Amino acid sequence: MTDGGLLVIGDVVTDVVARHGTALVHGTDTPARIRTLPGGAGANVACWAARSGCADVRLLARVGADSADWHQDALRRAGVRCLLAVDDDVPTATVVALVDSTAERTFLTDSGAVLRLSPDDWSPSMLDGVTHLHLSGYLLFAATSRATALLALREARQRGIPVSVDPASAGFLAELGVDRFLAAAEGIDLLLPNADEARLLTGLPEPADAAAKLSLQAGRVVVTLGEGGALLAVAGAVTRRVPAVHTRGAVDSTGAGDAFTGGFLAAYLAGAGDASAMAAGCRAGAEAVTTVGGRPDPQDRTPAP
Numbered sequence: 001m002t003d004g005g006l007l008v009i010g011d012v013v014t015d016v017v018a019r020h021g022t023a024l025v026h027g028t029d030t031p032a033r034i035r036t037l038p039g040g041a042g043a044n045v046a047c048w049a050a051r052s053g054c055a056d057v058r059l060l061a062r063v064g065a066d067s068a069d070w071h072q073d074a075l076r077r078a079g080v081r082c083l084l085a086v087d088d089d090v091p092t093a094t095v096v097a098l099v100d101s102t103a104e105r106t107f108l109t110d111s112g113a114v115l116r117l118s119p120d121d122w123s124p125s126m127l128d129g130v131t132h133l134h135l136s137g138y139l140l141f142a143a144t145s146r147a148t149a150l151l152a153l154r155e156a157r158q159r160g161i162p163v164s165v166d167p168a169s170a171g172f173l174a175e176l177g178v179d180r181f182l183a184a185a186e187g188i189d190l191l192l193p194n195a196d197e198a199r200l201l202t203g204l205p206e207p208a209d210a211a212a213k214l215s216l217q218a219g220r221v222v223v224t225l226g227e228g229g230a231l232l233a234v235a236g237a238v239t240r241r242v243p244a245v246h247t248r249g250a251v252d253s254t255g256a257g258d259a260f261t262g263g264f265l266a267a268y269l270a271g272a273g274d275a276s277a278m279a280a281g282c283r284a285g286a287e288a289v290t291t292v293g294g295r296p297d298p299q300d301r302t303p304a305p
Contacts, residue, residue, distance in 0.1 A: 004269055005056040005129045006049055009152055010042015010136025011114040012061040012071050012084065013093040017254060017293055021101050037293035038074040039095060040114070041168050042136035044255045044294040048262025048284050050079035051296040054269055058083055060126060060152075062117040062145075064091035078295065085121040087113040103250040103289060115142035122148050124155050132269055133161055134261070137168030140184050141176050150184060157187070164190035165218075166261055167197040174200060182217060191218040192261050198223045207231065208238050222278060224260050224285070230278045242278040245286035255294020259284040 020032040046059040060083040063071050068086045075082050093112035099105045117139060127133070133156040139145040156163050165185050167173055173181055178201055185191065191214055193201060198210035198221075207223050211233035215221040221233045225244070232240040263284030267277040287296065 004131030005058065006046075006054050006132050006134065006265060006269060007058045007060065007126060007130045008042050008046040008049070008134045008136070009060045009117075009139065009149060010045065010134075011040040011093060011138045012038070012043045012059075012063045012075075013040035013095050013112075013114070014067055014071075015039035015095050015097055015254070015293055017097045017099060017252065019099045019252065019292065023100075024098070035292055037295070038071055039255065039294040040093065040136075041138060041166060041255075041258050041294075042134075043071075043075060043080075044258035045134060045136070045166070045262045045265070046080045047075070047078040047295045048255075048259045048288070049266045050262075052263045052266035052280060052284055054266040056129065057081065058126065058130070060117070060121065061085070062087055062113045062121060064113045066091045068092070074295075078297075083126060085117065087116055090116060097252075097254050099252050099254065103253045105252065105254050111138075111142070114138060115145045117145045117148050119148050119151050122151055127152075127155060127159060127161060130156075130161060132265065133163045134265060135163065135165045137166050137181070137185075138172070140181060141169075141172045146184060153188070162189040164188065164192060164261075164265065166257070167191070167193045167201065170194075170196045170200050173197060186217065189219040191221045192224070192257075192264070193221070194224045194257050195226070195228075208233070212236050212238055220274075222264065222281075224257055224281075226256075229282055230260065232274050232278060240274050240278060242275055242282060245279075245282045247286045247290055250289040252292045253289050254292075256285045256288045258294055259288035259296070 093114040096108040139149040195207040202210040215233035229244040260281035264281035267280035
């Protein structure tokens with residue numbers, strides 16, 4: 001693989017990150033540190049890929065007119081070429097991330113404009129100069145955005161462009177149904193689930209077994225394991241394992257998986273082998289948990305609107 005353009009089709013989200021050091025107390029106040037930041041799995045992947053050295057990163061997503069300028073500015077500052085469709089009727093998606101003292105997060109999600117990404121927002125010319133297409137699994141959770149993702153996937157296949165998919169959310173996967181998700185992702189080149197998603201997609205408790213089974217459907221499967229690193233399965237067998245990059249001072253695990261994907265794809269497009277690309281992903285993931293929100297360099301972000 002040689003360095004080339006990466007097109008990410010996915011989600012742009014306004015993240016409200018609430019970090020609370022004590023357990024939530026029902027019916028009254030719980031002290032928290034709260035920030036409003038740009039996020040979204042697809043957008044996060046694009047930003048981390050750019051941060052990790054990919055020179056040509058593009059993002060197709062749908063945002064509300066309410067915050068379109070803010071999100072476009074944040075993406076451009078991160079080195080991402082924006083292909084954003086602006087929705088005048090529905091606001092940008094919003095996620096409230098409740099982050100506890102262990103840096104684990106729980107999400108409250110309003111999908112907003114994300115799932116309204118339509119085939120009219122797509123053009124085959126968006127693939128010109130692209131050597132890899134990455135799809136956020138969030139798009140597969142509603143009919144309109146799923147049709148758009150599958151349209152892009154078909155066009156990429158016709159051009160011989162590899163396609164990767166991140167399943168995105170175990171909760172939404174369960175709601176959609178495993179069979180429907182796997183049917184939509186059939187024949188992709190790379191699947192990037194975390195351990196919980198891999199278990200859900202296969203019904204197997206061990207991530208290695210789940211990865212091996214999934215690799216009989218997708219060309220390659222990389223499963224992220226948090227502090228356990230990551231593993232790769234090909235043709236029904238686990239072929240690589242890499243350890244996590246341990247870091248002190250974890251404050252927020254939001255976007256760690258997106259950071260892994262962005263780092264992995266940037267290294268892969270630059271010609272790295274499997275182990276090196278996975279190690280690059282682990283490095284990005286380790287950096288991500290030391291920052292608040294799902295993007296790199298939060299101190300450089302524009303103020304919330």
